[in-house]
Structures are given as structure tokens and as C-alpha cells.
Amino acid sequence: MIERYIQYVAVERPPELETAAEARVRLGAKFPRTAVRRMTHLGLLIGSVLDGQTPGPEDALVYATTYAETRALEDYLTGFPAASPLLFQTSIHPGGVQQVLVGRQQPLARLWPLAGRTRLVEQALLTALLEPAARVFVVGGEERGTWMLEQGMAAARPFAFALVAAREAAGAIGRVAFVPDAAAKDEVPPSLEVFADALARRENITWSGAGGNWAVTWL
């Protein structure tokens, strides 16, 4: 069995139609004034769930998002071929979490940006469990799209989550465990959004996949 203990969890689940401007007003106090003007909705939500948490230079961060910087991408495309260098930079994976860490001038040993969909949660947790770092931040989220949402290419609801997985059991609030099992079938894991909701409600989750059985449990 491979396991890590959850030492911290935070979830942002704003109203479905919250805009980046509204998030700036709601969350602005958590960011340097100079940085907040340029942050995207997803960047603001990620910054909020990481508020008060400072990854050390030897820590690792796993970043999971299917659609990433949707609005920057939409706006970049809308302006094309008069390409905006700022929007181009912002739209590049993993811009959401980089906005937060660059804003903090927070170096990090290893950053693992994942961009899958169906098995994204499973892969993010597997990546975290394989990390030799003492503390691994698992961060994920999406922002609501506009025209890309109409085409099924963006999330419908903004959300973000962060959890800190550590080897230390003392003081833990939960546990992520993977038990290798050659007979385990690939079941459908929770989606990123369902996972965020489960974290918010401290719900236990189990499924099978990646050659084993998974359990996220609360202590």
C-alpha cells in the first residue's frame, strides 16, 4: 500500500456565474494589489485555496485541470491574429498555478501539471503518491467558459481545491491510500468537480483503477 496523510484541505465553490471581476472583489485582499489586476478567475480561486499555505522549495505540487485558462484562451483567440502577448503567456498550461506562485515569488522543486479528463483525479493522486517530497500539494480547478463552454470545450462551473498530502500521520485530517491489485478493473474515478465537492463535504471516496484500489478517507 502507498499512502499519504491529508494535512490540509480547502475548496472554493463560488456561484456558477461568478465572474473574474466579482472574484477579484471577493478575494482581492488575499493577493498583492499589483498582482490581482492581472489574475484570471482560475488563478484567483487557486490562490484562495492556497492562502496561508507556503510550499517549501523542496516540496512538490501536482496541478490538475482539464480546461485550464479557458477565458485567457478564448480572449486570445478572439483577438487573433492581433495576438496579445499577455494573453498568450497566460493561456499556456500551467498558467493558473503559476500566477499564484510567481506572484508570491515562490520557487518549487517539482511541479506536475496534468491535463487529462476521465482519469485526471486518479492520475493526480498517483503522481502525488509517487513523489518523494515530504509534502505534496495537490491543486486543481476550472473556470467557467463562454463560447468554448457552448461547444463543450470548457467547464460550466468555477471551482478550485487544494490538499496537502504528507508522510506524517500526526495531526492528519484524512488519508489517501492506493493498494496495488493486479485484478483491479479500471472503474470510472470521480471527476475533478466531483472530487472537489467530496473534499468540501469530507466524503469518503473509493474506486479501482491504475492497477489497484483507491480510498480517500477522513479521520
Add this chain to the structure above:
Amino acid sequence: MSASHDPFSAGLEACACLTPLGDEQATLAALLAGRSALSLTPVLGAQGGDPVPLALMGPMDETQPPRWLAPLRQLAARLPAGAWGTAREPVIVTSSNFGVGSLYAFTRDRDPAHLTHGTPWAAAELLRRELGWGPQIHVLSHACVTAHLGLAQAGRLLQAGLADRVLVWSFDFVSPFVAGGFHSLKILNGAMPAPYAARETGSIGLGDGAAFAVLAREGGPFRLEAHALYNEMHHFTGNQPDGGGFAATAAAIAARTGGRRVWVKGHGTGTLEAGRLEAEGFARHFPGAPLVSWKGSLGHTLGSCGLVELAVALAAWRAGRAPGTVGTVAPTFTAEVATEAFPTGGYDAAVLASNAFGGAHATMLLTHD
């Protein structure tokens, strides 16, 4: 500032690439001959724009099916047989572009067919269906260090005993979307790249590229012995002025070389400041080791460059001769920059590096028995 190295060593069972110059053998031959795949091409393809250096496998305008699919099928024909996409033989797809260029095509003609591969997961899903892979497909995207992350993650899966073999698959094809973006940053301009050359204006080229590697716990004679990763988070596009990020991964790998004689394949896109910092960092930690970049010929294959250039490095080692820094003439940032090809016989390891936006640094150690 430090970067610890990943201790997970993995054997390279197979590794191949495809560039506008051909497979890794043809690419190596062209590089050794000093040939460049780059040519000045309108930045927006058929829609025109400033001429910029691009190395393409065909016109870069978006097509249906996407223009990258046929070359990827060609590359996949060289894959060793395997139950790819299963838990014991998972696939790690790495790219920075995936099929993003098709989104720009959709904004022009509103054809929803372009959207079938517009996001990373959709492009990976298209590949999965086309190549008959199972569901265990990891999708990684960390700009121009992505392929290194895929290789490092493969080593971890093997080390943990969770996989028997891992296929790391990379592809990046230039599109007006991407070329236009780099052009807006002014680093993709009308000049041909000259990596590590001490000149007045920097420039990069962009290139199409695809590659794969099959990694296993055992096997050889070539192994990826160690990886070092570091993220400065100093600026979105720029590096720390003191070169600390370059030094961090170079130092971590230097500590792992164990007295081996190494040559260095750097990132070397052709930008001035990053090129200088990188060359100085390697000269400090690997004094006397020849430093080369091949992006003056292949262009920058973005998220795939780490794997494309690994395949070329392996071919070079097998052939006994490594290409120099095509497109560059003296003066160079350091004396270590090799502008001419050199024999690999006197070396027992190679250090391969890539860098990315956000001050991301990735360096790995390639050894052979």
C-alpha cells in the same frame, strides 16, 4: 537554491523521433552535415504575416483530420508491441500544443470538426482511439519541459513497481496560433536562431516534432539515470537574473555524474539572456564539457523537445558522433559551446536539458554501459 535529483533510474528499451528532416537517423545525418530544417515562412501560414524561421513537416495551416495525425501514425508504426494504455504498460502523453491550433481554425470557419482535438485531453483521446491504446493515458503539459516530466514520471512508475514498461509519447506541431503567440513576444522574428552565439539580437525558430521512448526498469545499454527539476517562479517568461534556476538542476545532475566524462545537449533556443545563463551554468558545473544545441536546425519543438532531442542524442551516441550547434559561429557565450560535430567515444554520459516559461528547468543524465 537547490534542486534534488530524482533517483529513479530507468532503461531505454526503445526511442525514436520524427522531425522535418526525417527519423532520428536522418535527422542526425542532416545535423552532422550542418543542414537546417528551418526556413522563413509567413507566421500565419496561408494567411500571411511576417516571415519567421519554422521547421515544418508540411504547411502549418489547420486541416481535417489534423495534420499531425498522419506523421504520428507513421511514428507509431515503430512502437514495440505492447498492451499500451493498461495499468502495467501505461502511456504518458506529453505536449505543450496538443491540438490547440484547431481552436483558431474553429474561430475562423465555425466548423465543429476542429473541436474534436482542441484541448489536451481531446487530442490525447483522439490519439488513444487512433493507436488502439487502453484508458491508462496520463496527460502532462508543462510547456517546454513537458517531455522531461513524462520521462521522470515513467521512472517513478517503474521504480514503484506499478508498471512493467511505460510509453512516453510526445508531439508538438506548429500552428498559426502558436507561431503568432511567440511572434507577439518578439522572440520569433525574422532572424535565424544561433543558440549560444554572443550576438546583438536573439531569435528562436519553431519546429514540428514527435518522439517516443519505451522505458523499463531493466534493460539498456542506455539508461536515464537521474532527473532534476526546478521551478523558479520568478517571472512568467523570464529567468532569475543570476541564473540560479539553471544552476540548480545542473548542480543536482553534476552531483550524480560520479566522475563520468559528459557532453551536454542544452536547451539553447537562441534567445540571448537565457542562452547566456544556461551556457554559463553548464560551464560552471561541467567545465570543459562540450555544450551543443540543435534548435538552430530543428527549431524549438516546444513541449516535445526533450524527447525529440533525446532520440537524436541516442542516435548520435550509437553513430559515435554528436552534431555541433548548427547555425552558430564564434563568438559564443562560453568556450564550451561546440559549433562543430565531435566524437562521442571519449564520453560515458550525456546531460540533456530543457527549460520553459515560469523559469522551469529540467535536466537529465543519460548513461550507457
